[in-house]
Amino acid sequence: MLKRISRLLCFVALASVGSIASAEESIAFCLPEWKEMHFDDSAKAQQHLAAVQKLGCEAKIDNHGGHTDVVYRSPKWKSMEVATDELAHQWESWLKKAGFETLHGHAADHGGDDHAGHEGRDHAAHDHAGHSHAAGQVEEVNYRITDWKTIHIENQEQLAELTAMLKGLGCELKSSQHSGHADLSFRCPQWKHIEVGSHQVATTWEQWLAKTGFEAKHVH
Template sequence: MSRLFLSLFCSLSILGTASGLYAAEAVAYRLPDWHEQHFEDAEKAELHFQAVKKLKCEARKVADDDHLDVEYRVAKWQYIEVATDELAHQWSGWLKASGFEVLHGHGDDHEDGHNHGVEGDGHKHDHAGHDHAEGEVEEVTYRLTTWKTVHLENKSDYQEFIALMKGFGCELQMTQHEGHGDVKVRCPTWRHIEFPSHKVAEAWEGWLTKNNFEVEHSH
């Protein structure tokens, strides 16, 4: 088992999911269809199984000839909060490699230093540390300058909306009363998020626009 995986698993054990304890960054994730991971080593399979269970996945272990399969899914968006942006990027990488869809938004003056040079009504992203090949990712930039209140009757929808807004890096105020929940959300400064394809970026651009965000999509 790699040191990176063990350090990530320990960080999740300390912070928990959706705990907010010392949290500075959030990563949202989901995996609506069953995903299968193969393991030759039973200990590695067990660690992976425990990790995805802690991430609120449905999970099962299946013995198959001379190896073990761990199968898992999580239909609704969930999120984890971690102490640093470095951990958030490590978790994003691990989650993507493990089959999950991931959301992790960044501010304009993000400390890791991406540089995509996107201009729009006077704002600019200066992020020199991330260098992506042409066509490798597409970026969507967004903001929501005034508070928007979203009323959600269903508890699972309420929790999923919070996970999404956490993943996008928005500010949240949450209340629950009389069997439903209200979420106040805003994102007063420009933020950006990267997607693996034009199709995915376009779909999220539409979702953000529908939810009253100002959106720019660099092609």
């Protein structure tokens, strides 16, 4: 699995330099606190180190007691682009297993569900294209913003982080630089949703989306 991820990382790195405009899916990710993963196999530890470094993480190796720890973090939101929804799910799964928080916006009809109107749906256990969830494992936050919204940003780090988050949510983006600041415009006219692992996290994202200008609905 690690070798496969490493090969995919090489592809993503090349795509970001080349024609990334052809990518169709984005995943945003962050890991604010240091994450430590234990490996008994030093080769696998090196592969994991290389993978998180290619994602732009701060990372280091700690050898002790006959095993290896890979320690890493990515405190700011970043994003990566892939060609298909299937690849996006593979990456999102790997990132979550590696300890990252992720954002990947799904279309309202993803897997055949209507997320704008939820009457009659069984939210306890459902299946989406490419992945399934048992009861209690996921909650959904639905969102849209039909008109373009523009945010004035003077800090370049904030611009990069917000851009990554909005890409992960699947928004259309436009940006312009002038007079020492940037204007970031975005919209998401069709209903989309993100899937999170707890009620608390879902509520936090619902509040953030509403404050940012989205219509937001938390599906229990």
